Amino acid sequence: MKKIKRENSSVVCHDGCWEYLNNSISSSNYSKIFVLVDTETKKHCLPIFLEKTSLYEIEIITIPVGEIYKTIETSLFVWNALSKKGADRQSLIINLGGGVVTDLGGFVASTYQRGISFVNIPTSLLAMVDASVGGKNGVDLGSLKNQIGVIKDPKAVIVDSQFLKTLPKEHITSGMAEMIKHGLISSEKYLNKTWGFTIDNIPEAEDLIWRSVRIKNDIVTQDPTEKGLRKTLNYGHTLGHAIESYCLEHPKKPTLLHGEAIAIGLILETYISSEMFGFSNEKLNEITNKLLAIFPKVSFNDYDIDEIIKLLIFDKKNTHGTIQFVLLTDIGKSKTNCVVSNDILKKAFKFYKNFIAK
Numbered sequence: 361m362k363k364i365k366r367e368n369s370s371v372v373c374h375d376g377c378w379e380y381l382n383n384s385i386s387s388s389n390y391s392k393i394f395v396l397v398d399t400e401t402k403k404h405c406l407p408i409f410l411e412k413t414s415l416y417e418i419e420i421i422t423i424p425v426g427e428i429y430k431t432i433e434t435s436l437f438v439w440n441a442l443s444k445k446g447a448d449r450q451s452l453i454i455n456l457g458g459g460v461v462t463d464l465g466g467f468v469a470s471t472y473q474r475g476i477s478f479v480n481i482p483t484s485l486l487a488m489v490d491a492s493v494g495g496k497n498g499v500d501l502g503s504l505k506n507q508i509g510v511i512k513d514p515k516a517v518i519v520d521s522q523f524l525k526t527l528p529k530e531h532i533t534s535g536m537a538e539m540i541k542h543g544l545i546s547s548e549k550y551l552n553k554t555w556g557f558t559i560d561n562i563p564e565a566e567d568l569i570w571r572s573v574r575i576k577n578d579i580v581t582q583d584p585t586e587k588g589l590r591k592t593l594n595y596g597h598t599l600g601h602a603i604e605s606y607c608l609e610h611p612k613k614p615t616l617l618h619g620e621a622i623a624i625g626l627i628l629e630t631y632i633s634s635e636m637f638g639f640s641n642e643k644l645n646e647i648t649n650k651l652l653a654i655f656p657k658v659s660f661n662d663y664d665i666d667e668i669i670k671l672l673i674f675d676k677k678n679t680h681g682t683i684q685f686v687l688l689t690d691i692g693k694s695k696t697n698c699v700v701s702n703d704i705l706k707k708a709f710k711f712y713k714n715f716i717a718k
């Protein structure tokens with residue numbers, strides 16, 4: 361069994377994960393167990409969950425699919441459902457889904473009656489390697505990402521790669537963006553393995569998922585409340601989140617999956633790293649080539665770019681009105697609290713636009 365034990369939380373990956381969950385539930389005397397799903401994970405993942413746990417006295421709460429439902433209104437719906445179905449402080453919520461379900465479910469659990477226990481069972485690659493681990497839970501405020509939330513660890517995170525069999529292909533690549541980010545901020549050796557991620561080779565896929573979970577967990581354990589080191593997990597996200605928000609708001613722009621927006625953010629922020637901190641140009645070009653081979657290229661005109669830059673003011677790393685980036689001097693070597701001029705930001709978009717992938 362691959363297991364990480366933190367103070368009040370464990371992450372258990374692959375073999376033995378269900379046994380761990382079943383033992384932990386049967387020794388915990390929960391008054392009621394709720395399972396939060398979206399309509400897709402209800403269809404594809406709930407049957408596996410029921411088979412693996414043999415829990416029959418559970419209440420299922422279903423929310424609609426997609427980032428646009430990661431809202432306070434959906435949270436209200438879930439709080440009401442919990443209340444109507446008699447949830448009390450000894451109840452457990454199991455979040456069975458992608459990052460939207462684990463982010464929102466963790467937030468609802470952490471606030472209902474001032475906080476009840478929850479378990480994350482991530483079913484998308486992105487949620488397995490990133491969203492379900494580390495205790496950040498929350499919802500969007502309009503199109504602004506993750507503006508409302510809390511940091512609270514789940515009791516357990518149960519990672520079973522079996523769920524990936526039904527995950528649509530574009531969501532596999534979306535999850536790869538966070539794995540690539542983990543490689544960029546921590547290790548070139550790991551980065552080089554992430555490019556070839558595929559679920560056709562399950563043992564290797566499980567190994568890479570486990571490595572990403574460990575990278576994230578190591579960082580979060582050293583800096584749970586994001587005073588410094590944890591900010592590195594936001595690499596690619598300062599611009600990535602602004603692009604994601606902008607595209608969510610503008611019907612003429614493609615709706616980007618989280619990982620697709622982050623992939624653009626990774627290119628832009630690696631370019632900025634090369635401009636400001638001498639990140640190798642050769643590596644920049646190689647990384648850009650590889651990212652553009654996996655993720656769609658989006659066109660931004662001057663108006664889009666100005667509007668995206670305006671959205672940076674909502675980034676949660678900002679203090680005293682300055683926008684603070686995480687940048688790299690090399691793969692695995694980061695610098696936090698970097699201030700970047702608008703001129704360099706625009707040059708980064710120009711680099712992205714003019715880059716001809718080979």
Ligand SMILES: NC(=O)c1ccc[n+]([C@@H]2O[C@H](COP(=O)([O-])OP(=O)(O)OC[C@H]3O[C@@H](n4cnc5c(N)ncnc54)[C@H](O)[C@@H]3O)[C@@H](O)[C@H]2O)c1
Nearest residue numbers: 400404458459460461483484486490491496523526527618
């Ligand atoms: N809390 C964090 O630290 C953190 C980190 C990274 C990302 N996030 C958040 O995660 C979210 C993105 O997560 P996501 O990409 O998993 O989105 P998602 O939850 O919307 O899942 C993607 C899609 O896949 C479907 N799905 C999930 N598992 C499936 C399965 N096994 N089979 C078939 N369909 C399945 C879902 O129903 C959905 O349609 C964003 O809101 C992002 O902000 C949070």
Ligand SMILES: [Zn+2]
Nearest residue numbers: 538597618622
């Ligand atoms: Zn992310």
